[in-house]
């Protein structure tokens with residue numbers, strides 16, 4: 001029978017742990033900032049420290065302490081942490097180190113390391129029924145060491161794919177899927193370039209975003225504007241010249257059309273571009 005909880009981990013037992021645990025509420029992510037030294041120490045008695053797991057740059061996973069016992073990786077919440085400061089968090093956490101050889105955890109995880117991290121976190125979370133969400137005091141989930149110790153461990157885990165981690169972990173489309181920097185306030189989607197998407201185009205855009213169909217670098221090129229025809233290249237769909245009268249809006253990847261009689265449509269953006277391209281070509285002769 002394997003000594004490890006994560007089946008593919010190497011078992012490198014450390015004496016630094018307490019038997020048992022209090023709760024299993026959080027998985028804590030660290031990085032080693034080992035400043036050129038060996039990435040995965042053996043956590044022998046003289047170190048007085050341990051974690052449950054470490055992940056090497058090549059994706060190799062080492063386990064030091066069984067998940068049913070408490071490792072010594074993240075004792076106490078300090079400073080401005082929102083976590084209780086009168087409690088030893090080693091008793092409610094499973095901790096994971098990631099190998100980083102810089103002194104300040106400034107380099108990103110390798111692809112292999114990140115892949116192993118996702119597999120390991122999902123595996124632990126399933127065993128202890130921990131939700132795959134960002135945890136906080138009172139909300140079970142996954143947290144970073146700097147959440148517990150924002151002063152001394154501000155750079156643990158340092159550079160990390162914070163923006164996509166939970167999306168990747170859940171293996172599905174992003175929570176709202178809006179492009180980078182875009183926010184929806186309930187009536188308007190605001191973009192970093194100052195432009196907005198509202199009303200029917202907003203509703204459709206939110207649906208597409210939630211389905212994971214909107215690229216992260218999409219943004220409006222213009223605010224919604226009145227036009228007739230709404231779409232040059234597909235008059236058959238829009239019907240009469242009267243129903244082909246309304247408004248439109250382009251983003252980098254999409255074009256939205258609307259008329260009061262036909263409603264909202266995500267237009268055939270390539271077909272429409274082709275129509276204009278042909279006008280230019282024929283005009284050049």
Ligand SMILES: [Zn+2]
Pocket residue numbers: 029030031145153156157
């Ligand atoms: Zn740490």
